[in-house]
Amino acid sequence: MTWAERLQPLTRRLAIAVGLMRRATTLGVRGVVRRHDGAVLLVRHTYLGGWYLPGGGVDLGETVAAAFAREVVEETGVRLAGPPRLVSFHHNPAVSRRDHVAFFVAEAEESELGPSPSPWEIAETGFFTLDDLPATATAGTRRRLAELYDGVPESAEW
Numbered sequence: 001m002t003w004a005e006r007l008q009p010l011t012r013r014l015a016i017a018v019g020l021m022r023r024a025t026t027l028g029v030r031g032v033v034r035r036h037d038g039a040v041l042l043v044r045h046t047y048l049g050g051w052y053l054p055g056g057g058v059d060l061g062e063t064v065a066a067a068f069a070r071e072v073v074e075e076t077g078v079r080l081a082g083p084p085r086l087v088s089f090h091h092n093p094a095v096s097r098r099d100h101v102a103f104f105v106a107e108a109e110e111s112e113l114g115p116s117p118s119p120w121e122i123a124e125t126g127f128f129t130l131d132d133l134p135a136t137a138t139a140g141t142r143r144r145l146a147e148l149y150d151g152v153p154e155s156a157e158w
Contacts, residue, residue, distance in 0.1 A: 026096065029068040030055030030140075030158075031084060031104030032148060033076075035111040039127035040145065042137065043075050046123045050138040054125075055101070064102040072106070076125045077117050081107040087148065092140075092158040101158050103144055 030053040033041040042051040056071040058064055068084050084106035092099040108127075116122040128134065130149060133142070146152040 044124040050136045079109040081109040090158040
């Protein structure tokens with residue numbers, strides 16, 4: 001038996017696994033966390049440019065609402081005052097053609113920001129009024145805020 005014949009079952013399994021991974025749908029969460037004065041919480045990652053709404057991936061067996069609350073605490077240390085409200089779902093082609101994001105709105109339990117609990121992931125956090133958003137707030141962040149506060153029609157894409 002040649003090496004090619006010996007490796008054929010392994011290479012076939014590997015090709016199937018890669019194909020399944022490429023077709024997998026992924027789900028993330030992001031959302032607006034409001035302070036008592038209406039300012040919104042944003043994060044700046046260490047590995048991406050710009051300011052984003054807090055959020056991240058949904059763990060296996062986790063609800064999207066629980067994932068959002070967990071991600072906000074992990075990234076910023078801010079706890080939510082109550083359950084987040086699901087607003088919409090969006091396709092996120094910037095990540096992959098099969099990535100989707102659940103978008104939430106929630107109120108902050110506290111408004112004081114300390115050091116990030118995840119300094120290797122989050123470079124900076126801050127509450128910003130809608131009139132004073134950072135110039136580098138991402139297009140997706142600005143779109144969601146415009147939909148939520150300005151009545152702009154909802155976009156299917158993040």
